[in-house]
Amino acid sequence: ISNFTLTMIKPDAVSKGLTGSILKDITDAGFSIIALKLTSLTLTDAQRFYSIHQGKPFYEDLIQFMTSGPIVAAVLKKENAVESFRKLIGSTNPDQAEEGTLRKKYAESTQRNAVHGSDSDENATIEAHFHFADREIFFCL
Numbered sequence: 584i585s586n587f588t589l590t591m592i593k594p595d596a597v598s599k600g601l602t603g604s605i606l607k608d609i610t611d612a613g614f615s616i617i618a619l620k621l622t623s624l625t626l627t628d629a630q631r632f633y634s635i636h637q638g639k640p641f642y643e644d645l646i647q648f649m650t651s652g653p654i655v656a657a658v659l660k661k662e663n664a665v666e667s668f669r670k671l672i673g674s675t676n677p678d679q680a681e682e683g684t685l686r687k688k689y690a691e692s693t694q695r696n697a698v699h700g701s702d703s704d705e706n707a708t709i710e711a712h713f714h715f716a717d718r719e720i721f722f723c724l
């Protein structure tokens with residue numbers, strides 16, 4: 584089990600000024616931020632990042648949404664990070680997310696759901712390298 588995961592604070596949350604609150608919740612939950620940037624996805628980036636969802640009914644809207652404004656990308660370190668972080672963010676649909684989860688607190692809808700978390704160790708590695716060069720990831724932290 585790897586000890587890191589990749590998160591994105593999505594355009595809905597960044598544009599509402601929630602970045603600081605969300606990062607504080609993440610570190611309060613015991614994650615170390617070992618890479619961090621305010622950035623954005625081009626159309627090509629978003630199509631590449633979400634290629635697994637191509638053809639699904641929500642795909643086009645998802646690409647449109649994720650390229651609509653700045654995002655924050657971060658690599659988070661903690662024991663059992665992928666599973667632990669998915670617990671912290673809660674269900675994709677905020678109406679089904681547990682009390683205290685990031686999506687319960689900050690998401691608007693199933694699409695505009697404030698936060699992304701990698702769904703497997705394999706994807707955490709792919710997604711971390713999608714956003715960051717090796718020299719930008721500090722496993723010493």
Ligand code: CMP
Nearest residue numbers: 636641645675693694695696698699700
């Ligand atoms: P995430 O799990 O981070 O990555 C895939 C995204 O697609 C998901 O967050 C939502 O933003 C979006 N998504 C997933 N399922 C749906 C759905 N049924 N309707 C709209 N958007 C969705």
